[in-house]
Amino acid sequence: MIQIFxxxxxxxxxxxxxxxxFEVGHSVLPELLSESNIHEGYRLQELMRKDSLEMxxxxxxxxxxxxxxxxxxxxLITHGTDTMANTAAVLADLKEKTIVLxxxxxxxxxxxxxxxxxxxxxxxxxxxxxxxxxxxxxxxVFAAGAxxxxxxAQRFERT
Amino acid sequence: MIQIFxxxxxxxxxxxxxxxxFEVGHSVLPELLSESNIHEGYRLQELMRKDSLEMxxxxxxxxxxxxxxxxxxxxLITHGTDTMANTAAVLADLKEKTIVLxxxxxxxxxxxxxxxxxxxxxxxxxxxxxxxxxxxxxxxVFAAGAxxxxxxAQRFERT
Amino acid sequence: MIQIFxxxxxxxxxxxxxxxxFEVGHSVLPELLSESNIHEGYRLQELMRKDSLEMxxxxxxxxxxxxxxxxxxxxLITHGTDTMANTAAVLADLKEKTIVLxxxxxxxxxxxxxxxxxxxxxxxxxxxxxxxxxxxxxxxVFAAGAxxxxxxAQRFERT
Amino acid sequence: MIQIFxxxxxxxxxxxxxxxxFEVGHSVLPELLSESNIHEGYRLQELMRKDSLEMxxxxxxxxxxxxxxxxxxxxLITHGTDTMANTAAVLADLKEKTIVLxxxxxxxxxxxxxxxxxxxxxxxxxxxxxxxxxxxxxxxVFAAGAxxxxxxAQRFERT
Numbered sequence: 229m230i231q232i233f234x235x236x237x238x239x240x241x242x243x244x245x246x247x248x249x250f251e252v253g254h255s256v257l258p259e260l261l262s263e264s265n266i267h268e269g270y271r272l273q274e275l276m277r278k279d280s281l282e283m284x285x286x287x288x289x290x291x292x293x294x295x296x297x298x299x300x301x302x303x304l305i306t307h308g309t310d311t312m313a314n315t316a317a318v319l320a321d322l323k324e325k326t327i328v329l330x331x332x333x334x335x336x337x338x339x340x341x342x343x344x345x346x347x348x349x350x351x352x353x354x355x356x357x358x359x360x361x362x363x364x365x366x367x368x369v370f371a372a373g374a375x376x377x378x379x380x381a382q383r384f385e386r387t
Numbered sequence: 388m389i390q391i392f393x394x395x396x397x398x399x400x401x402x403x404x405x406x407x408x409f410e411v412g413h414s415v416l417p418e419l420l421s422e423s424n425i426h427e428g429y430r431l432q433e434l435m436r437k438d439s440l441e442m443x444x445x446x447x448x449x450x451x452x453x454x455x456x457x458x459x460x461x462x463l464i465t466h467g468t469d470t471m472a473n474t475a476a477v478l479a480d481l482k483e484k485t486i487v488l489x490x491x492x493x494x495x496x497x498x499x500x501x502x503x504x505x506x507x508x509x510x511x512x513x514x515x516x517x518x519x520x521x522x523x524x525x526x527x528v529f530a531a532g533a534x535x536x537x538x539x540a541q542r543f544e545r546t
Numbered sequence: 547m548i549q550i551f552x553x554x555x556x557x558x559x560x561x562x563x564x565x566x567x568f569e570v571g572h573s574v575l576p577e578l579l580s581e582s583n584i585h586e587g588y589r590l591q592e593l594m595r596k597d598s599l600e601m602x603x604x605x606x607x608x609x610x611x612x613x614x615x616x617x618x619x620x621x622l623i624t625h626g627t628d629t630m631a632n633t634a635a636v637l638a639d640l641k642e643k644t645i646v647l648x649x650x651x652x653x654x655x656x657x658x659x660x661x662x663x664x665x666x667x668x669x670x671x672x673x674x675x676x677x678x679x680x681x682x683x684x685x686x687v688f689a690a691g692a693x694x695x696x697x698x699a700q701r702f703e704r705t
Numbered sequence: 706m707i708q709i710f711x712x713x714x715x716x717x718x719x720x721x722x723x724x725x726x727f728e729v730g731h732s733v734l735p736e737l738l739s740e741s742n743i744h745e746g747y748r749l750q751e752l753m754r755k756d757s758l759e760m761x762x763x764x765x766x767x768x769x770x771x772x773x774x775x776x777x778x779x780x781l782i783t784h785g786t787d788t789m790a791n792t793a794a795v796l797a798d799l800k801e802k803t804i805v806l807x808x809x810x811x812x813x814x815x816x817x818x819x820x821x822x823x824x825x826x827x828x829x830x831x832x833x834x835x836x837x838x839x840x841x842x843x844x845x846v847f848a849a850g851a852x853x854x855x856x857x858a859q860r861f862e863r864t
Contacts, residue, residue, distance in 0.1 A: 238404060245397060245468070245492040245541060248438050250409040264822035265810065265843040265860055279407050309404070333404040333742065339498045339657070345741035348825025351844050356833040366742040367828050382404060383742060423663035424651065424684040424701060492583065498816070504582035507666025510685050515674040525583040526669050542583060556722060563715060563786070563810040563859060566756050568727040597725050627722070651722040657816045700722065 230270040230354055231300040232257060235291060235315075236278040237308030239343050241335040252277035256336040257306070260344060266351075271300070280308025280315075280331075288318045295319060295327060302354045303327045306347075309377055309384075312363055316372035319361045327361045328354040329372075333382060342366075389429040389513055390459040391416060394450060394474075395437040396467030398502050400494040411436035415495040416465070419503060425510075430459070439467025439474075439490075447477045454478060454486060461513045462486045465506075468536055468543075471522055475531035478520045486520045487513040488531075492541060501525075548588040548672055549618040550575060553609060553633075554596040555626030557661050559653040570595035574654040575624070578662060584669075589618070598626025598633075598649075606636045613637060613645060620672045621645045627695055627702075630681055634690035637679045645679045646672040647690075651700060660684075707747040707831055708777040709734060712768060712792075713755040714785030716820050718812040729754035733813040734783070737821060743828075748777070757785025757792075757808075765795045772796060772804060779831045780804045783824075786854055786861075789840055793849035796838045804838045805831040806849075810859060819843075 234240065234255045242253030257272060275294055276287060295303055302325070307315055309331040316329050330350035336343035350364040361372035365384040376387050393399065393414045401412030416431060434453055435446060454462055461484070466474055468490040475488050489509035495502035509523040520531035524543040535546050552558065552573045560571030575590060593612055594605060613621055620643070625633055627649040634647050648668035654661035668682040679690035683702040694705050711717065711732045719730030734749060752771055753764060772780055779802070784792055786808040793806050807827035813820035827841040838849035842861040853864050 238402075238407070241402070243397075243400070243409065243493055243497060246538070248397070248440065248467075248469070250402065260822070261844070263817050264819040269844075281407065308407075310407070334402055337498055338402060339496055339500075340740050341498075342741040344821040345737070345825035345828070348822035348827075348844075349829040350825075351822070352826040352829035352841065352846070353833065355846070356830065364829065367738070367746075367825075369829070369832070379405070419663070420685070422658050423660040428685075499581050501582040503662040504578070504666035504669070507663035507668075507685075508670045509666075510663070511667045511670035511682070511687065512674065514687070515671065523670065526579070526587075526666075528670070528673070556720075556725070559720070561715075561718070561727065561811055561815060564856070566715070566758065566785075566787075568720065599725065626725075628725075652720055655816055656720060657814055657818075659816075697723070 229300045230302045230304055230351070231298050232270055232272040232304045232306070233291065233294055234272065234274045234306045235276050235280075235287075235308070237280055237306060237331050238334065239306050239332045239336050240277070242337060250335075252279070255306075257347065260336060260347060264348065278308070280311040283308075283311055283315070288315055291315060292318055295322060295325065298325070301325050301359070304350055304354050305329045307331050309333065309365065312365075313372075313376050316361055316363050316375065320372040322361060324359050326354055326357050326359050328357065328364050329362070330364045388459045389461045389463055389510070390457050391429055391431040391463045391465070392450065392453055393431065393433045393465045394435050394439075394446075394467070396439055396465060396490050397493065398465050398491045398495050399436070401496060409494075411438070414465075416506065419495060419506060423507065437467070439470040442467075442470055442474070447474055450474060451477055454481060454484065457484070460484050460518070463509055463513050464488045466490050468492065468524065471524075472535050475520055475522050475534065479531040481520060483518050485513055485516050485518050487516065487523050488521070489523045547618045548620045548622055548669070549616050550588055550590040550622045550624070551609065551612055552590065552592045552624045553594050553598075553605075553626070555598055555624060555649050556652065557624050557650045557654050558595070560655060568653075570597070573624075575665065578654060578665060582666065596626070598629040601626075601629055601633070606633055609633060610636055613640060613643065616643070619643050619677070622668055622672050623647045625649050627651065627683065631694050634679055634681050634693070638690040640679060642677050644672055644675050644677050646675065646682050647680070648682045706777045707779045707781055707828070708775050709747055709749040709781045709783070710768065710771055711749065711751045711783045712753050712757075712764075712785070714757055714783060714808050715811065716783050716809045716813050717754070719814060727812075729756070732783075734824065737813060737824060741825065755785070757788040760785075760788055760792070765792055768792060769795055772799060772802065775802070778802050778836070781827055781831050782806045784808050786810065786842065790853050793838055793840050793852065797849040799838060801836050803831055803834050803836050805834065805841050806839070807841045
């Protein structure tokens with residue numbers, strides 16, 4: 229069983245015409261997984277709906293506690309990319325579960341998006357990686373604590 | 388020959404991960420028309436890239452002048468929906484060209500969008516309507532000066 | 547009120563992995579219209595699910611009778627493009643209703659398709675054209691009897 | 706470096722209006738990977754464009770030889786799902802490379818497709834699995850020789 233925790237970020241953004249605004253909406257993950265023939269074998273829980281630039285220590289505490297309390301061994305966390313490496317570092321001491329953080333540059337609801345590929349990539353990663361904390365972005369797996377988002381290149385890379 | 392003037396609004400919004408922002412980008416209309424087998428028979432000119440809530444009298448003056456100066460008889464104007472009726476009213480005295488304003492609730496670049504249908508609808512409208520100024524939204528044609536956007540219902544209706 | 551009659555053709559084709567085949571499925575039109583904010587003001591009836599190359603005189607008789615019996619003045623017929631001109635010719639004598647035939651080169655269920663634009667275009671055409679029989683394809687309106695599909699160019703043109 | 710061999714199947718099917726037919730076209734993989742921010746780190750070679758029901762021993766020989774001759778250690782093979790398990794069995798003795806076969810139930814060019822998720826899933830699998838031959842479908846990894854396609858359920862399962 230894979231536990232998914234959603235925290236917000238780009239993946240679930242929706243365009244609301246009423247405010248000419250793009251905000252985090254309900255998670256598209258169940259629909260995305262269903263379109264790829266995955267209908268069971270996971271639980272999903274929304275922890276928060278935050279742009280990762282707005283996350284603070286309290287938010288990361290919430291994520292850490294949820295991960296610790298989780299009964300499953302395989303955990304997928306969807307997260308904004310801007311401070312994903314920070315959250316990964318906060319979780320880095322957890323040694324007994326396979327924890328994969330994943331995000332996207334383009335919302336799932338866009339016609340052209342990296343979300344679907346990234347979730348597929350993370351879905352395999354969380355099943356195949358040994359216990360530890362990882363970031364799965366742009367088709368690579370990075371160990372927490374040794375990765376950063378290169379803002380200029382708009383990709384993740386090893387530090 | 389159909390002249391397209393783009394002014395911004397929702398249709399051409401792009402998601403920029405760098406600023407977690409959704410802004411007006413270059414026009415998708417040529418790509419959208421090409422996907423529908425239309426490769427010629429029109430000219431496109433970008434007048435501005437504005438959310439229609441940010442438009443002022445000067446902007447509407449620019450649009451009015453562009454329409455007046457245009458050598459073609461059929462003019463399509465893409466425009467934000469929030470103040471489309473205002474711009475239509477400013478143009479309402481023009482009697483010699485068929486002028487159709489069109490917009491959308493969801494950007495063209497979204498997986499689910501009303502943009503494509505609306506542009507197709509407007510493409511027929513601008514060819515079939517007699518000279519005058521019109522709004523083409525939610526599958527209906529409205530005469531300028533007798534239409535408003537119902538914010539609650541998120542649709543256009545006759546006043 | 548607009549009456550939609552679906553007859554098959556490319557628009558509603560679905561890919562069935564079980565037979566590695568692409569066949570006409572249930573109509574996507576209600577979903578397409580809904581995505582464009584149109585939820586009422588029309589009736590839809592499926593007459594048949596035929597590739598237009600497979601249509602014969604009996605099929606065209608069915609279509610003709612349905613159109614004659616229809617209580618509404620505005621009729622949209624979705625139809626395969628290969629013999630759309632033939633069906634239009636069969637209907638050409640009907641003078642009291644506005645009848646628009648429309649189809650597509652790419653199914654609605656494809657990521658890149660002309661279906662949505664074509665339906666929007668036809669939606670305006672059926673409301674704005676005077677009574678008569680027309681084909682609405684590649685962004686133009688053609689009168690029945692004076693149009694054909696140019697197979698090489700893959701577009702409709704005046705004869 | 707990941708080597709991709711494409712053999713046909715559902716992923717790369719294109720709808721050709723000219724013959725009302727759905728046939729294997731040029732590979733969409735480079736475009737799909739690019740949309741997910743992957744622009745390098747792989748080579749792609751098309752071996753054939755076959756529906757897997759049409760594959761015979763000679764075709765599987767071609768695939769086997771290409772895999773053997775490949776200088777890279779990580780190999781992704783896109784393949785029709787109907788006889789993917791057969792091809793996996795033919796490759797099963799290869800012990801020194803990580804070979805992952807992947808396919809899809811819906812072509813990549815459809816609006817709703819499992820292709821993108823499956824490729825993302827396979828992209829991680831080929832990097833994380835130890836040498837051997839595997840099938841990556843419906844969000845699971847299967848070892849060659851112990852998997853079959855359940856036609857009724859339209860999914861892969863362990864035998």
